[in-house]
C-alpha cells in the first residue's frame with residue numbers, strides 16, 4: 001500500500017514537472033514572438049519608406065530587391081502572428097462560457113468576408129450545437145478550418161463549403177467542415193495536424209503550417225479531437241468532437 005502511495009506521489013510530481021516545462025516553453029515562445037514583432041514592423045516601415053523614395057527614381061536597380069525585402073518581412077510578420085496564435089491556443093487557462101458554435105461560425109464567415117468574397121465561396125452553416133468552453137479559442141478553431149477550406153482550392157474553382165452538426169458520443173458535440181478543394185493524399189492525413197507541416201508549395205498556397213496544429217490543440221483543450229477524411233481532387237471533411245462541458 002505504502003509503495004503504491006509513493007509511486008502515485010512520484011507520478012504526480014512528474015506530471016507537475018512536465019506541465020511546468022510545457023508552460024516555460026510556451027512563455028518563451030510567446031515572449032520571443034512578441035519581442036520580434038516590433039522590430040519586424042519597424043523594418044517593414046523602413047522598407048516601405050525606402051520604396052517610396054526609390055519610386056521617384058525609377059532607373060534605380062534596387063527596386064526589385066526592395067520588393068523582395070518587403071515580401072520577406074511581410075512573411076516574417078505573419079509567421080510571428082501565427083506563432084503567437086499557437087502560444088495563445090496552448091495557454092493553460094481555459095474560459096468556460098456557453099458558446100453557440102452556430103453563431104461563432106457565422107461571425108467567423110463575416111470576419112473573413114474579404115477572403116470569402118474574393119474567392120466567390122458559397123458557405124452554409126447548418127444548425128451547430130452549443131458547448132461550454134473558450135469563445136476565443138473556438139473562434140480560432142473555426143476560422144482556421146474555414147480559411148483552409150477557402151484557400152486549398154483548385155485554381156478557378158468556386159469553393160463550396162458547409163459547416164454541419166455531426167453525431168457524437170454521449171456528453172460530446174460534433175461538427176464538420178466540408179469543402180470541394182484539392183483534397184489530401186491518405187498518407188499525409190495525420191501529418192497535417194503537426195507543427196509546421198505543409199503539403200504544398202508556398203508559391204501555390206500561402207501559410208506556415210500552424211493553423212491545424214492550433215486546431216488540434218484547441219480540440220484537446222476542450223477534451224476533444226479533430227480528424228479528417230479526404231479524397232484528392234474531390235475535397236475534404238474536417239470533423240471536430242468537443243466535450244459538451246469541459247471539466
Ligand SMILES: Nc1ncnc2c1ncn2[C@@H]1O[C@H](COP(=O)(O)OP(=O)(O)OP(=O)(O)O)[C@@H](O)[C@H]1O
Nearest residue numbers: 148149152183192198199200207208209210211212
Ligand atoms: N481543406 C484543406 N484541403 C486540402 N489541404 C489542406 C486543407 N487544410 C489543410 N490542408 C493541408 O494541410 C496543411 C496544414 O494546414 P495548416 O492550416 O496547418 O497550414 P497552412 O494553412 O498551410 O498555414 P497556416 O494555417 O499556418 O496559415 C496545409 O498546408 C495543406 O497542405
Ligand SMILES: [Mg+2]
Nearest residue numbers: 148207211212
Ligand atoms: Mg491554415
